[in-house]
Structure formats: C-alpha cells, structure tokens
Amino acid sequence: MIKSEAVITILDKIGDKIIAEKDYLTELDRPIGDNDHGINMAKGFTEVKKKLPAMAEQDLGTIFKTTGMTLVSTVGGSSGPLYGTAFMKMGMALTAKKEMSFLEFLTALKAGIDGVGQRGRSTVEEATMLDAMVPAYEAMEASFAEKQDAKAALEAGAAAALAGAEHTKDLVATKGRASYVGERGIGHQDPGATSFTFMMQTAAENF
C-alpha cells in the first residue's frame, strides 16, 4: 500500500524537478506558446512544496486536492487549470483514504487524466500533455495487469510518457496557443507533455 508520507515525498521531489527544469520547460514553450510554462510551473510547485510538510497527517484526498488547488491559484497559464484539475480529480477519487493500492492510484490517475481532457476539451494526438498522460496510464495499466510491481509499472509509465512527449514533435497542435502556430509547430516538443514526463520519471525514481 502507498501511504500519505510516500506521496508527500514524491510530490516534493516532483517540485524539485520542475523547479530545476524551469528554464528548459520555458524554452520549449517559446516557439509555440507564450514562453511561460517553466516559470508558471515552478511558481506553482514552489507553493505546493511549502504546503506539503504540514500535510503529513492528512489523507491522500486532501493532499492531492490541496496540491491541485494550489496550482490553480498560483499558476497563471493553462497548466494551472489543467494540472489543477488533474490533481483535484485524483484527490476526489481518494477522499478520506490514508493509503492506496497501486490499482487505486491508477483509478485516481485515470480520473485526473479524464479531467484534463474535459477541462481542455481535448484528446490525444493534439500535441498536448494528454499525449504523454494517456500512453503513460496505458503502459502502467498493462504492466500492472502483467503482475509487475508498482516501481516497474511506474518505470514503464515514465518511458511511455517520454515517447509520447517526443511524439508531439510530429503533431500539429489544434488546442491552446500552439494552434495559432499551426504547422510551424512541427518539430517542437509540447512543454506540458514534457513536464508530465518529468513528473512520471520523478515518481518512478523515488518510489
């Protein structure tokens, strides 16, 4: 079972990774967006990191919901409502739970990813964070079905997220600011798919 303490540790490490990759994520956003993804995400996770220590005794639902609400409140760009919705939906799926099985984590993550699709009115193959999220979820589900342990499943998810993020280079964006750039966006990797890949990699490394 995965306990609150482990989730807090991983969210804190995700914050460190996002903050460390701030310039790279912003640089990815420059040619196809409004040049702020890394700056915004670092701002959001700096605030999340401040709130994590006080939540050691809280249930998983509260930890994820607070993380989501903090991102909504502090990230000024689209990643605020998108990641905010993802974490809040995960929190709703884990309400009052002090620990979760890996299957419960996958179910919650699925609710979060569905929330991103609804919030952004988007689906896969539109050069968004969903192009990393959906393959990552599917890889973890397949790994879990093959009775792999949670760490192996997370590693499979991270690898699928990276492949999905790299695949966004081949896509023409039809959602978000990148849609204004159209075909000139081909060859550029989506910043949101990249930040999600960092989250998956960090989760796999620290589990």
Place this chain on the structure above:
Amino acid sequence: MVGIVIISHSQNLAESVAEYTTIMAAGANVAAAGGTEDGSFGTSFEKIYQAIETVDSEDGVILLMDMGSAVMTAEMVIEAYGSDKVVMADCPLVEGAVVATIDALGGMSRDEILAALAEVGKTPKF
C-alpha cells in the same frame, strides 16, 4: 442589473476593455480581472472570483474571456463559486463587452444578453 466580468491575460487589457464600455454604457455593472496576482501576464483564480463578487446580484453575472487559460480558469471559478447564475459567454472580448454592458444597462436579462452575445461573433465588420 446583470454583472459583467472582463477576463484577460493582461491586467491593462482587462481594465481598458472595462473602461472602454463606459463610452456607451457608463453606469453598467462591470468588473475587470486581468493578469496574475503580481500583475504579470496570465489569469488568476482569485482575481476572477473577487471580480464576480463585486458585480454579483440576483440578476446574474456573465463572464467574457480572451483565450486559453482565461476560459479554463473562469470555468473552475464558476464550479467553485457554486452559483448557476454565473455563466461564460463565447464571443469576441471587445465587441462582446460593448454589447453586454449596453444590454445590461438597458435592463435585459442574463439569458437575453447571452443570446445577443452569441450573435456578436457572427456579425461581419465589413
């Protein structure tokens, strides 16, 4: 009177659009929510929430957004605000703001204004 909230990634743009509506609708119930908390480009959940509160009445509130995260953040504020009287309109920001404030000042209901705003984007300029 129906309240109108102007939401933009730019604080200046939101405030200027709100100011611009006074040309034809001085006295309309309009509030601006532009930029992030520190005034940089982006949209702020708290600013939008507070702007709705300042123009809220039993007649309802219509939100006008520029693009992208403005739409998604506005949608999240509506969910958190918990009132079915607050709605988003899908229309060009400047023209929509002018139409919405004139109609609100003229005493039209929220749904009548929403119907008028639905036509705004379809009206050619030339």
